[in-house]
Amino acid sequence: MAMDAGEIERLIKAKFPDALIEIRDLAGDGDHYAAHIVASDFKGKTRVQQHQMVYEALGGRMGDALHALALTTAIPKD
Numbered sequence: 001m002a003m004d005a006g007e008i009e010r011l012i013k014a015k016f017p018d019a020l021i022e023i024r025d026l027a028g029d030g031d032h033y034a035a036h037i038v039a040s041d042f043k044g045k046t047r048v049q050q051h052q053m054v055y056e057a058l059g060g061r062m063g064d065a066l067h068a069l070a071l072t073t074a075i076p077k078d
Helices: 005-015 047-057
Strands: 020-025 032-038 068-074
Touching: 005 020, 005 032, 005 047, 047 068
Parallel strands: 032 068
Antiparallel strands: 020 032
16 A cells, blocks of 8 residues: 655644655655655754654554655754
8 A cells, every 4th residue: 555745744744843844756656755854853862763753753654554764854954
């Protein structure tokens, strides 16, 4: 079962309303995406913690509706 890029963005935005999100479908199959997320919520968090926060926002869809997500995260530059 594939997942739409818009749905991924909606789920992430629900958790991080101020986030800048860029999502790319890597294989054209709706299962393999790359996401770059810039959010102030990541400030003071390790990269692993930031990624865990994003996975939490996806509500357990990783490995089910969403097969692969190449994830990069960052905090906004002042």
